[in-house]
């Protein structure tokens with residue numbers, strides 16, 4: 543009898559950058575599960591409908607992927623086990639035969655629209671911009687919207703028959719990379735070829751005390767952490783009774799320490815002792 547296949551969830555449909563990143567990490571020996579949104583990828587992993595998931599986390603031109611951080615704000619959405627960095631070269635795709643002057647609307651994921659803002663302002667100043675769940679979802683929608691174009695990868699011209707490439711390399715910065723997180727349900731869930739040495743981790747930080755006067759500032763929490771922070775993100779904490787009480791996401795990078803996991807545990811204890819709330823969200 544055959545073992546159950548390892549299932550990897552990603553933001554679909556086929557042809558997204560997330561699909562390419564997932565394939566770069568897991569190759570052809572796993573089953574892939576397309577999800578409609580990034581939140582659905584988290585849900586597929588948390589509910590064990592998929593063994594692993596791949597979600598976009600940040601882009602070198604446009605910055606953080608907000609939907610990913612909003613998912614990471616919730617409890618029990620998964621544990622980050624790895625990262626994939628993908629070079630992203632966007633194309634403008636139309637239904638075959640559609641001319642540049644026919645285009646009235648441009649569809650894509652908000653990240654792709656943001657990464658091509660200059661190109662769009664210069665070449666399509668009066669086109670309306672429409673946010674879609676993913677770049678490939680935009681490509682698929684263009685099949686039935688002749689006056690629209692999609693920003694997506696050139697792969698979509700192969701995936702969706704009837705589309706053609708009008709422009710290539712339309713991102714505002716030639717050097718354009720997106721980083722993806724690989725997640726599983728828990729820290730010790732099964733994962734093909736897991737990393738043997740860990741060099742990064744992600745923690746979620748917030749102050750515990752709701753009382754405004756007593757609340758430790760982020761600077762105090764980071765001082766208590768006393769670790770090498772390589773990246774810091776911030777989102778509103780929705781359950782807080784006070785406004786502008788944020789939750790922070792800090793990526794920590796290993797120095798030359800030989801006891802990295804122990805260092806993290808001690809750092810978490812220090813933050814808790816200084817009035818902070820901390821959750822380890824990933825180690826890879």
Ligand SMILES: O=C(O)C(=O)Cc1ccccc1
Nearest residue numbers: 558559560651653654676677
């Ligand atoms: O929509 C996609 O293809 C995604 O994977 C999200 C995204 C969009 C633009 C750049 C990188 C990732």
